[in-house]
Amino acid sequence: MTDPSVNAEYDVVVIGAGPVGENVADRARAAGLSTAVVEVELIGGECSYWACMPSKALLRPVVARADARRVPGLSDAVQGPLDTAAVLARRDEYASHWKDDGQVAWLDGIGADIYRGRGRLTGTKTVSVTAPDGTEHRLTARHAVAVCTGSRAVVPDLPGIDGARPWTSREATSAKKVPGRLVIVGGGVVGVEMATVWQALGARVTMLIRGKGLLPKMEPFAGELVGQALTEAGADIRTGVSVAAVRRAVPDGPVTVELDGGEQVEADEILFATGRAPRTDDLGLETVGLEPGTWLTVDDSCRVDGTTWLYAVGDVNHRALLTHQGKYQARIAGAEIAARAAGVPLLETDRWGAHAATADHAAVPQVVFTDPEAASVGLTLAEAERAGHRVRAVDQDLAAVAGSGLYADGYRGRARMIVDLDRETLLGVTFVxxxxxxxxxxxxxxVAGEVPVDRLWHAVPAYPTISEVWLRLLEAYRDA
Structure with a gap:
């Protein structure tokens, strides 16, 4: 909408126009509810411009080349360096050159009104929006306000950090040139994916990890295999180390990183991939009795605890900081808001109903787009044991599966499924x-469908594909 009213009333007001906010708005409008969407940055959010889309666009040529190099008859044709300019240009295309015209058109197309500016709660079901020109818009929601503001990268408060101009995930996915030397602090998903990209594009990467290894939230072998590949590619991975200080003496000069033990590492850029914080510090939460700057606690419909009208969807509720899970939550929340607006009784106890985010508890999938890829859903062995389940881990060397040898010479990989021995269902699966x-x-x-193991036996994988690993895992479980 080109000229939204200064004072307006809507059925639903959505604060944040990333994929999560867009999906809440879409579900609300599909139910016939008038909807306003408020955004202070680009319509499309973090995922579209600084996370999922640009990072995967950067990673795809890296992984495609690695796969091709493992296939005789093709490997000799891809031995040269990547075309950095072409890789970055393709990244720019997938980030829409950091313009949101297409996303704006999509929201316009579903009939949502867009308010550009900073949105803040001012009380129950009321939101103020400060536009870039200083205009104040006052919005009232008849039924619901949905907070979909996402999360931001955390940069630790270290000596010298202000002058060091460190990268976060935003700079790492949008950089215009390859740094000669890149220090990455942190070994989670952002750390390993960005190490994969920039190492392949020519940077000398040093990873500084406080813990014991990479990808600490996955099965240990995932981090081990990814770390082995990064090391073979030339990355220097140091575990059990912490950064004590950073400094950049001149604006365009190198960064000096001082470790706890006094050792110094010099780089051209430093990326902190050390976690996320909720974007809730300037939302006016105090006006409705909530604490600013905190993750918002919600029920399975994503309704904020203690309220009947406020929803927190996506990263801000800290249930699963993943775009696909946030969009899943948005569909749940949108259905819930629409049902309540229509006065439809809700089956609050139906864990598989349209108004319950059941999958956020035990079936959260994630793919790490490194070389090799790592993917998991559900619980790890350690998590299942801590939760008190009686379980068995079943492992399979992926190199022993016929399809993997066809996929690539020298294939290296591993699969694990976690079986709940009392229920004979899967609690988790990991592939690398x-x-x-x-x-x-x-x-x-x-995992989400709680399919019994004896029924999985009848889901026959096609030969010869890597998915035949399912047969090998089930055989190993049956024959033990």
Missing amino acids: GPGIGELLHSATIA
């Missing part, structure tokens, strides 16, 4: 290896 990201949805169905 080239090309395994597309296997994950089958695992997600098995």
